[in-house]
Amino acid sequence: MRKQMIYFWMTVGLFIVVGLAWNVTARAGYESAQYEVVEKDGNIEIRKYPDLMLVSTESNSEAKSRDGSFMRLFDYISGANESDQKIEMTTPVFMEKGGAESNERMGFVIPQDVAKAGVPKPRKSAVSIRKREGGRFAVIRFSGRMDSDVAKSQEATLRKWVELRGLELEESAETAGYDPPFTLGPLRRNEVLIRLKTEVTPELSSSTAKKE
Incomplete structure (x- = not known):
């Protein structure tokens, strides 16, 4: 035995x-997506992001991508655009609050070389190209399966951490996922990101590094 x-x-x-x-x-x-780490405390970071170009679409938050939102974006990078251009998949997949109460907006990051050369227009009206404004974000990283309850719990932890440092955050948060759906929960990389309204003071800046 x-x-x-x-x-x-x-x-x-x-x-x-x-x-x-x-x-x-x-x-x-x-x-x-590239970023600079301004401060790190365990699984929480303050990051500085540059402007990013995203291809995005509305997604029903309750459908968990079963509404075809992921495939609309995947079709776009597979060549369903005015240039018939195939575009490499990138990470992460960003999710933020959409137009309707139950909707979110899903976005794939456009690779840097494509963004510089000119992003081809989508063929489908449900897909759009937009710029994600750069800036400083508070970010908490965690593993496991992402759902609304987990995201809200992580967001609350992040907001409390930021509040203790006297910094001000935007009201809305976004999530980011780095792994395909079949990845085991303990191996998944998930994040909640919230844009900072205030600048990070020099005494809070303890480290500077590129992404992972």
């Missing part, structure tokens, strides 16, 4: 290591 338990836990450990290695390798294959 003891040997069986040892083999079991060895198998579980191997599975986790292999899964983690695969996940890191898979992420490395995608261009990711």
